[in-house]
Amino acid sequence: MFDIESRTGGQATSIPLDATQHGAEWLNDGVQGGSSIFRHTFRFFRRYGYEPQPVKLQVSFGKGRDSFWTNVFPSPLVEQLSSEIKKFGRVLKCIKYLMPILGILPVKAILRIFRFSDDFSNKMVLPLLALFLGTGNQTPNVSSVLLERLFNDPQMKLWDYDPDTLLPNLPIMYTFPNLGNFYRDWAEDLKSKGVEMRFNCKIEILERGKKGALLRTQFHDDCCRGQANTEMYDHLVLCCPADEAKKLLDRHATWKEKYVLGGVKFYNDLTITHSDSKYFQQIFESQYSPDLCASPTSETQKKQVAVAEQQPLSQKDGWQGFRPMYFIHSFPSDPEKIEMGFDCTNYQHQFRETLGMDQPPLPQSRHVFQTIFLDDQQQSLWTWNDIDVSKVIARKWWHQFGHRWQHYLRVVPGMMLINGTYRTLYAGSWTMVNMHEIACISGIAAAYQLGAAYEPFDDFAEDFFAKYLLVCHGTRYKRRKSKEH
Numbered sequence: 001m002f003d004i005e006s007r008t009g010g011q012a013t014s015i016p017l018d019a020t021q022h023g024a025e026w027l028n029d030g031v032q033g034g035s036s037i038f039r040h041t042f043r044f045f046r047r048y049g050y051e052p053q054p055v056k057l058q059v060s061f062g063k064g065r066d067s068f069w070t071n072v073f074p075s076p077l078v079e080q081l082s083s084e085i086k087k088f089g090r091v092l093k094c095i096k097y098l099m100p101i102l103g104i105l106p107v108k109a110i111l112r113i114f115r116f117s118d119d120f121s122n123k124m125v126l127p128l129l130a131l132f133l134g135t136g137n138q139t140p141n142v143s144s145v146l147l148e149r150l151f152n153d154p155q156m157k158l159w160d161y162d163p164d165t166l167l168p169n170l171p172i173m174y175t176f177p178n179l180g181n182f183y184r185d186w187a188e189d190l191k192s193k194g195v196e197m198r199f200n201c202k203i204e205i206l207e208r209g210k211k212g213a214l215l216r217t218q219f220h221d222d223c224c225r226g227q228a229n230t231e232m233y234d235h236l237v238l239c240c241p242a243d244e245a246k247k248l249l250d251r252h253a254t255w256k257e258k259y260v261l262g263g264v265k266f267y268n269d270l271t272i273t274h275s276d277s278k279y280f281q282q283i284f285e286s287q288y289s290p291d292l293c294a295s296p297t298s299e300t301q302k303k304q305v306a307v308a309e310q311q312p313l314s315q316k317d318g319w320q321g322f323r324p325m326y327f328i329h330s331f332p333s334d335p336e337k338i339e340m341g342f343d344c345t346n347y348q349h350q351f352r353e354t355l356g357m358d359q360p361p362l363p364q365s366r367h368v369f370q371t372i373f374l375d376d377q378q379q380s381l382w383t384w385n386d387i388d389v390s391k392v393i394a395r396k397w398w399h400q401f402g403h404r405w406q407h408y409l410r411v412v413p414g415m416m417l418i419n420g421t422y423r424t425l426y427a428g429s430w431t432m433v434n435m436h437e438i439a440c441i442s443g444i445a446a447a448y449q450l451g452a453a454y455e456p457f458d459d460f461a462e463d464f465f466a467k468y469l470l471v472c473h474g475t476r477y478k479r480r481k482s483k484e485h
């Protein structure tokens, strides 16, 4: 296994924190969590003694009374858009029944065709979808098949559609264990089983044919270069981003590979992890205020408001009271573009573990926040210069693909045509959806194609794997007979 980086894990990274200041020793600053569908991910965690932790997810979208909404208590915006929320449920059904025609259209086209208002589109649907998929500013161009699947497909959906509030109250998500430690342990275990891992290693494909690939490999870090070796391999599994895979294949790529790999569009995003609570509160609504609340219209809503008005208290699975974790706001000057943020202290479980149960939260000034600035081509919109530099904990650039509608017309259906070309397989979340779980399944599928057995451990996970294998490799998964289970 070769990686250009000095460690395993890719975008699943952890950083150390000052525990005396922030109440926890570490933070997952890339991948943070997932839903209950992440079965393969959780199984890998458990194999090394790590457990994902449930959290009742609270979101806070928009800024100010006219734009704000949450899944924690009623807001004026949800009240104002209630008829469109109901209509949205009917449109989801339409997309489902007219999938071949409507499914490939970008979300922005669907929202226009069905005459949804700008407020509903920009303040509700687009932020929600961006949150689901991490699609950022490409969300309006996402294929509507994803919109429909994310609400209706049991294997993809994070939440059910709610005809009154759009998001049901407090869905369960899971935050991940220290991913740096987990990937370290996984790598150590593989090494002990004979897998050779080479980090800071640059590879070049010298030849590729029916018998495999001839590679030039070379250790390469900031200060020195090792000796270059030439090595022959029977098979290649390219688990790097599609644009990198295309570059590696270079003149050896077939026209199909060039077409499919070249169809994945990547964007450069920046995360700034910081503790500037003043900046965060200027951008997002992170505290309860009666001004943000609509008059409750049911007993359930009355209870929600009563809880939100009280002092928040830590729970094993989140917070009692308003302690939002996911934040999105759109720019007034360009409402289709968004900025995403996290209150990691409210979200990740290690902060609550240190605090103990039924405790009030740390003061905001000690919280760890993260803002994701999307697409470096849109830097003129970014608010990054407003963050107090003395409060910055980490800055990282990421290279992420966008789920444009073309991805589902060109890339995903094309995967089965290129997987296996000259003994080359592809893995990575870009092969389908930008989720850690897909990254895991795609790797397992590559191993399966090379002859490894899939070990069934959960019907839902097995179905998910079978679907992936069919879509991306064109291979039908052969279930073992029940006796063999």
Ligand SMILES: Cc1cc2nc3c(=O)[nH]c(=O)nc-3n(C[C@H](O)[C@H](O)[C@H](O)COP(=O)(O)OP(=O)(O)OC[C@H]3O[C@@H](n4cnc5c(N)ncnc54)[C@H](O)[C@@H]3O)c2cc1C
Pocket: 002, 003, 004, 005, 007, 008, 009, 010, 011, 012, 029, 030, 031, 032, 033, 034, 134, 201, 202, 203, 239, 240, 241, 244, 248, 271, 398, 399, 400, 427, 428, 429, 430, 433, 434, 435, 436, 437, 439
């Ligand atoms: C800030 C951020 C937050 C996210 N949060 C979540 C989340 O909470 N939940 C979730 O499910 N998903 C999340 N995602 C998406 C998730 O990170 C990805 O879907 C998934 O982890 C990607 O895994 P991957 O293996 O496909 O790619 P990567 O993790 O990018 O791995 C690619 C690997 O290839 C290596 N590589 C690259 N080029 C070369 C080369 N030339 N030679 C050798 N090696 C090379 C890299 O070093 C890396 O190790 C997030 C992404 C980002 C950027």
